[in-house]
Amino acid sequence: MQLDQLYQEIILDHYRRPKGKGLREPYGAEVHHVNPTCGDEITLRVWLVGGVVKDISYDGAGCSISQAAASIMYELLAGAQLSTALQINEVFVELMGSRGKLEPDEDLLGDGVAFAGVSKYPARVKCALLPWMAFKDAAARAAASDEE
């Protein structure tokens, strides 16, 4: 196993200095997701205004991979159009299912390309997906109440 494929510098940086962490107001929807096999948890809030992701705020307990995934997700999706955010979400999920066989799209994923290595470790894919799945869920709920 090449550990450095998994624990790339980018990932460790985001883990040590997570972006956007902490629960903030206002928000349109809050969700709580759990990884039942390891017990990791995330609480995540999404604030949508007129189809724009105004804020994503989150807190929880998790390993370096899930923490870094949340931080990178915040960087990529906060401030984006919801449709773009969901598209990036989809591309990220696809990357995580690729078992290291997909060339990641740096334009779309930014620092997220560092996760290409994670996709080779099936046991860790769920860690990386935890915040992204929570976002998808929260965004759908927030969209339902986004009035504009």
Place this chain on the structure above:
Amino acid sequence: MQLDQLYQEIILDHYRRPKGKGLREPYGAEVHHVNPTCGDEITLRVWLVGGVVKDISYDGAGCSISQAAASIMYELLAGAQLSTALQINEVFVELMGSRGKLEPDEDLLGDGVAFAGVSKYPARVKCALLPWMAFKDAAARAAASDEE
């Protein structure tokens, strides 16, 4: 496998011309026993008077081994003292558990010695024991109401 150890002439004779078969009155207790693995059944009645087994009558569906066992049992136990009958019963049960390693007591068991061969076939031991177990059960119940 030596089939002729299992299907000795004595056994086949008793099977073809069973002694004492049919349900008769009077009787002190009636029991119904089943071999759950193969579905064989026996209904058996015991008539006890003053500690003597006056009659054993029986009917049921079963293979040659269980039918012959009932017939031989009738010959040996009907008319005997209950205590003797139970003693013979015990010796027969012991023989059936012997896996062919016991020299059977001809004085006590009469034609029953033919069953030494059956004890080598674990799957058939239950067949041979069906009527003997039914007798033990019925005798205990009949004894409870044997007023003398």
Place this chain on the structure above:
Amino acid sequence: MTLTIPAGMPQYDDAPRFDVEKVRADFPIFGRAVNGQPLVYLDSANTSQKPQQVIDALAVHYALHNANVSRSVHTLGTEATEAYEDARAKIANFVGAPSPDEIVFVKNSSEAINLVAYAFSPRSEDDRFRIGPGDEIVISEMEHHSNIVPWQMLAERTGATLRWFGVTDQGRLDLSNLDELVNERTKIVSIVHMSNILGTVNATSRITKRAHEVGALMMLDASQSVPHLPMDVVAYDVDFIAFTGHKMLGPTGIGCLWGRGELLNAMPPFLGGGSMIETVTMEKTTYAAAPARFEAGTPPIAEAIALGAAVDYLTNLGMDAVLWHEKELTAYALDALVTVPGLKIYGPQIPVGRGGTISFSLGDIHPHDVGQILDADGVQVRVGHHCAKPTCARFGVPAMTRASFYVYTTTEEIDALVRGLEKVRKVFG
């Protein structure tokens, strides 16, 4: 009787085939003798023999990849988890399940049926699983005990009524009262797909249609059909099927429940424990989605992987070829058995709408005695009530003798059976 097929229908030569001698070479047990005779194994409806490929799958797993699943980040655990989930996907594919998540690993068919029966209760939040006095459960008179007792127990627990289809003299389901039997009060219909005693393969579409018409669920006990014919749960349009590893070249200790995903996720958990939870506090537990919800504790890991290998083996042969192989054997055997004086077959007498499982009596000779004499010649048949006492009762006998075939069975083995039966007649005639 010989099997003639009208022109225009697929002929035997068009049928997919495999080389039975090559198949037999994969099964180490055929190298052994029984009572000094070559083994003639005619008891596959009871349990099948195992090819070396399946035995090796077990041995290799334990020797090189053994670990618990779904719980570890370590390499062994990851290997074991992937192999376990790959097996689930293979098996899903084998029965045409739309998603691997619709396959629940259980210990045998019996557990699968019990799992569904225990999902019904008076407290159910989902109307489809709410049951009580006045509600009805429908089975048939040709069921294996494993598709009778769980429903009797459910009826007893809840006050619901158990009802059943009768069986015709030809050994077919009597559907004449279908519309009355399956009605607005019916909650579930659970029917054997292929009878383990009569060999009948039941045509299910009328029953399924009627069940769904009245809003009842439809389950097939496919323990005897999944091993022997191509199964497609979507085409059959049923809600649940149960099947069992050991009858389809796989190991003991594993069976499967397939259920429509939406239904499985509407069902309450059955066994509680590790791996079926989402989160646990001392006060309250929330449950994982199916299939995990129904897989409490350490599952049959090696068994699932080996069942995957068995499914590979069958897929390689082709289930169409398996079906044809057994159809030919059945036609041959029916022809051969009627030549034995005093022999009476229970169940369909023609090789149509039936599988390669034939039960019979031989005059008044008790099946135990038949089986014993055959065993002396190495011929292994099952005798007794075959866990289907009501079917025996329907035909007025306490027990039957049964010969059953599988991918490795040959016509020579059927000849050996017929020769053995002649010997039985001599000893007991």
Place this chain on the structure above:
Amino acid sequence: MTLTIPAGMPQYDDAPRFDVEKVRADFPIFGRAVNGQPLVYLDSANTSQKPQQVIDALAVHYALHNANVSRSVHTLGTEATEAYEDARAKIANFVGAPSPDEIVFVKNSSEAINLVAYAFSPRSEDDRFRIGPGDEIVISEMEHHSNIVPWQMLAERTGATLRWFGVTDQGRLDLSNLDELVNERTKIVSIVHMSNILGTVNATSRITKRAHEVGALMMLDASQSVPHLPMDVVAYDVDFIAFTGHKMLGPTGIGCLWGRGELLNAMPPFLGGGSMIETVTMEKTTYAAAPARFEAGTPPIAEAIALGAAVDYLTNLGMDAVLWHEKELTAYALDALVTVPGLKIYGPQIPVGRGGTISFSLGDIHPHDVGQILDADGVQVRVGHHCAKPTCARFGVPAMTRASFYVYTTTEEIDALVRGLEKVRKVFG
């Protein structure tokens, strides 16, 4: 800390021993590498590795003696039935059961516990198993989910109340409120014998005494103790124990419930189906005596036989020797782990009243990350909640890292763990 034993007590040199290198040679998996490193398997509390003897028992059974049990008169069926029942007798003997009929084969520990939980109902004819609102069930805060969820489900079904012992800071059961907690309303007390997360071996006699005093039944979840120490159900004076094959050198797909014969026969059936019946009509079924009553359908035949081989293997080593081997390893590991800066052990810190299962945290580093770095060096530990979320919650952490030992574990492997932890600190420090 080193283990010192007062003079007059048995000294280490008196202790029964075995040659761990010879033991390792029996386990083929130690021939493989993980990530280019020798395999260091420290996850035996999750599942144990298997000796060649057990793998061979499976392979030989399938290759030569495979048949269904209890149903055939044929030779293969007789061989399989005898091997299956012999295994039951061996296992009964291994735990000191007075009769083989007191061993019920199930699929894992979880099923065994559920089986007992489902025996309780408001409809029970036997007072001991009748339960409803006002009645109480007692467990503890250090249980595996498999000894929590079945009782929560029972409480929910019946309106009974679930109560539990707390856990002290040292990771021991808090018995200070024993007399209040276990009282006239208590129907059953079910307690883990050895914790799979803290390693604690619970002293059970005070609890058992109190349970019986108030007329409650007493069950031990012995999943982690039967593999690691001599068990005698009569000496422990309990009513039920549950244990599981895969943690004691045996295969997956099999576990055992031991229960007092009289109790088992007072319990209603759980799963309905073939082989658990006495007689069946469509209207009514009567049930066989235990253990058959609880073994519906085809049981894990090969698995039982292989578990018998595992028990032979352990008996050959001697369970006293197994206990001492693990005591020495535990003492060594506790000494070694406290040298790692930032490492905190959960559970007893001394090698007394505990087994060879040690859970810990390493500063703020998440167990997932600890496990991953260790895996890169071939060291396999478990990380997560260990199916004991309430215990994690009790100690204020969502997850722990756990190393656990067995008969094949060496002190060199513990050294490899400690080296690996240094590396973890470097990457995440």
